[in-house]
Amino acid sequence: MKLNQSLIALALAGLSFVSLSAQAHKPWLLPSSTLVEAGRDGAAWVTVDAAVSEGLFDIDHVPLKIDGIDVSGPGGIKLTPENIGNGKLRNTFDLKLTKPGTYKIALVTQGVFGSYKDKDGNIKRFRGTEESLAKDVPADATDVKLTRNESRLETFVTNGDPSDDVLKPSGKGLELVPVNHPNELRAGEKVTWRFLLDGKPAANQGVSLIPGGVKYRGTLGEIRHNTDAKGELTLTLPAAGAYMVSSSWPAAAAPVPGQPPQMVPRRASYAAILEILPD
Known part of the structure; x- marks a missing residue:
């Protein structure tokens, strides 16, 4: 329990990292829809839930601090969250997508x-x-x-036709570069993801894909893969639904009986909430 409590405290402080452990509480950003159509004024709205929970996408623990949310869109535009709601178990906010294209909603923290x-x-x-x-x-x-911790939590939403502006990596920390557009994922199709660490291929990097709804399945349903020398992995997408893809670096060292967990000089983590559409 001490490890889980530490992870929760880091998440609340805006310093969370995503563990591949199935037992860890996970921070997440879940949009009401990842594909939306504009109204007569050319804009579209989405609502985003932000929370930390043991069951993925279950509102069962605490809200995720969203002070550092960054929303970027086509042509480099920036959006400000609106109608922010601070709840006991989750936080929420609305986004008005003012232009056609793809938007990235990101929470990047360092500690x-x-x-x-x-x-x-x-x-x-x-x-x-x-x-x-x-x-x-x-x-x-x-x-x-000392351990320096860097985490990146993202999700993507597209108004109308998708665009690629926001998919360019920053070159800092652990990042996912989607070879396939993140809002064009369909069950049964193959997808390729490239992971970078400080802009360079993250070779042999462990990656986890977990669907929401575990409390209705009774099993975690986790899919695990490792990247190749180019930092890439290819997999066939499972059933439609909302998923979290996550990875952390370096890989956790094997515990030594009677000794505390090993501290490393630096940790980097990445997580993204993606929607897989029906085929």
Whole structure:
């Protein structure tokens, strides 16, 4: 439980990372629809749910902090979430898609956490940002252990015909570059995804695809794949529905009995909520 509580705390602080563990609480952004048609004014609306839950897309735990949400669209336009609702179990917001094309809704977070020994030899733990590091860790601290955490959570929505502007990678952290457009996925068809780490192919990277609705199935239904030397994987898409595709780097080290989990200097994670349409 201590591990799960740590993950939840990071998510609430906007510093969450997505674990491939089936037991971890997962942050997610779920749009009301990924394909919408414009009205007479050329605009279309979508509502997005934001939460952290144990059951994927189940509203069963806590809301996801959305202060850092970034919405980009065709031609580099930026949108501001509207009608924000802060609930006990989830947050919601609306987006007015003012132009035809594809929009990316992203929550990108960075943080630092770790431990140190104070002048009396007591072990202290902290969690913060690069900016707060000097305040969190005293100048006379010893045995300082740091982990820098970078996470990217995304989903995509298209108004009318899809476009590719928002699919270009930033070159920072772990990212998915969809070879097939993320809003044109159909059950039974093959799809290729390319993963990059700091703009370079993420070779032999473990990737998980999990459908929502586990509480109605009774089984997780997870699909696991590893990328090739080019950072790519190809799979046949399963049944229609909303899915989370996720990956984290580096791969978790095997636990050593009697020792705490290994701290690594850096962690990077990626997760996207995608909709697979009927064939």
